[in-house]
Amino acid sequence: xxxxxxxxxxxxxxxxxxxxxxxxxxxxxxxxxxxxxxxxxxxxxxxxxxxxxxxxxxxxxxxxxxxxxxxxxxxxxxxxxxxxxxxxxxxxxxxxxxxxxxxxxxxxxxxxxxxxxxxxxxxxxxxxxxxxxxxxxxxxxxxxxxxxxxxxxxxxxxxxxxxxxxxxxxxxxxxxxxxxxxxxxxxxxxxxxxxxxxxxxxxxxxxxxxxxxxxxxxxxxxxxxxxxxxxxxxxxxxxxxxxxxxxxxxxxxxxxxxxxxxxxxxxxxxxxxxxxxxxxxxxxxxxxxxxxxxxxxxxxxxxxxxxxxxxxxxxxxxxxxx
Amino acid sequence: xxxxxxxxxxxxxxxxxxxxxxxxxxxxxxxxxxxxxxxxxxxxxxxxxxxxxxxxxxxxxxxxxxxxxxxxxxxxx
Numbered sequence: 001x002x003x004x005x006x007x008x009x010x011x012x013x014x015x016x017x018x019x020x021x022x023x024x025x026x027x028x029x030x031x032x033x034x035x036x037x038x039x040x041x042x043x044x045x046x047x048x049x050x051x052x053x054x055x056x057x058x059x060x061x062x063x064x065x066x067x068x069x070x071x072x073x074x075x076x077x078x079x080x081x082x083x084x085x086x087x088x089x090x091x092x093x094x095x096x097x098x099x100x101x102x103x104x105x106x107x108x109x110x111x112x113x114x115x116x117x118x119x120x121x122x123x124x125x126x127x128x129x130x131x132x133x134x135x136x137x138x139x140x141x142x143x144x145x146x147x148x149x150x151x152x153x154x155x156x157x158x159x160x161x162x163x164x165x166x167x168x169x170x171x172x173x174x175x176x177x178x179x180x181x182x183x184x185x186x187x188x189x190x191x192x193x194x195x196x197x198x199x200x201x202x203x204x205x206x207x208x209x210x211x212x213x214x215x216x217x218x219x220x221x222x223x224x225x226x227x228x229x230x231x232x233x234x235x236x237x238x239x240x241x242x243x244x245x246x247x248x249x250x251x252x253x254x255x256x257x258x259x260x261x262x263x264x265x266x267x268x269x270x271x272x273x274x275x276x277x278x279x280x281x282x283x284x285x286x287x288x289x290x291x292x293x294x295x296x297x298x299x300x301x302x303x304x305x306x307x308x309x310x311x312x313x314x315x316x317x318x319x320x321x322x
Numbered sequence: 323x324x325x326x327x328x329x330x331x332x333x334x335x336x337x338x339x340x341x342x343x344x345x346x347x348x349x350x351x352x353x354x355x356x357x358x359x360x361x362x363x364x365x366x367x368x369x370x371x372x373x374x375x376x377x378x379x380x381x382x383x384x385x386x387x388x389x390x391x392x393x394x395x396x397x398x399x
Binding site: 134137244250251253254288292305 | 324325326328329331332333336337339340344347348351359360363364366367374375378379382383386387389390391
């Protein structure tokens with residue numbers, strides 16, 4: 001691994017992500033790829049599917065890295081392919097609104113190369129339990145379930161300016177750091193590319209957002225966290241980082257239609273003073289809105305603080321283990 | 323309770339749910355000692371997921387309803 005090539009790849013990824021997001025924010029309005037920012041009083045029309053810039057930028061960075069750095073092998077390619085294919089599933093979901101079942105099957109299929117490349121990895125370490133010998137179940141079940149669960153959870157804790165890209169930056173950043181510390185070069189490089197791609201996008205996605213990530217952007221970082229965790233044997237860190245999304249998922253399971261609450265209960269409303277009035281079903285963001293009057297930016301900052309604290313826990317658990 | 327304290331308490335509660343789920347998993351793991359490692363671990367992990375779901379419902383959301391100043395609370399169905 002040559003540091004100058006890595007710096008070049010991640011630098012190009014970050015700049016490309018920002019530039020592409022900027023381009024898409026202009027072009028997608030003309031193409032009608034837009035959504036309403038329902039958490040603003042004026043309800044502006046905002047370009048959707050901005051996660052495409054993250055997908056393209058990360059792909060560009062990985063091509064540069066593979067072309068210039070001869071050390072990258074199957075594991076790195078498998079990680080990139082899993083994240084990229086999950087991003088493509090997100091594009092299809094943004095354009096055609098896939099059914100939940102189809103989305104799950106397609107994301108599981110996207111992890112096929114990662115399963116193949118991890119066929120000799122049979123165990124996962126958990127606190128208290130220790131090393132669990134999954135054997136052949138690891139590539140057959142653990143990898144696809146981890147990728148689909150993580151992608152779908154990250155897709156559900158979403159919908160506010162800067163929230164998805166902010167969580168992605170924190171969690172992928174921590175996974176990159178831990179991969180580097182534990183000596184997993186493939187995991188660290190995949191993480192670095194994804195991190196800079198999301199940072200470039202976050203500049204335009206932060207409040208007030210000029211572009212939304214869409215399912216393309218939200219599904220991809222969940223798959224990315226799981227893929228890095230599996231590649232670097234940092235599964236427990238990935239699980240800890242996903243706990244806010246897991247809590248949101250658990251809360252949403254309490255309602256009648258866990259994957260269709262917005263159709264049943266409606267959306268979050270905006271009060272005349274700009275504070276948010278939650279929709280009538282349990283969710284993590286609704287909990288923050290209920291306990292105190294909360295505007296969108298404050299909500300996002302507090303969820304990111306929460307993610308940051310879980311990131312500290314993920315680092316602590318991993319460093320104690322190694 | 324100030325808004326910041328209320329929001330911070332939510333974050334603290336989420337860690338309580340995680341801690342309680344971890345404790346339940348530990349108890350189950352010890353209880354299942356006669357089993358082989360894989361089924362023992364799988365059952366313990368399933369118990370963790372179940373305990374976390376129950377904790378989210380019975381600890382976290384109940385506390386949200388208690389802390390919330392709003393009278394129009396959502397139905398949990």
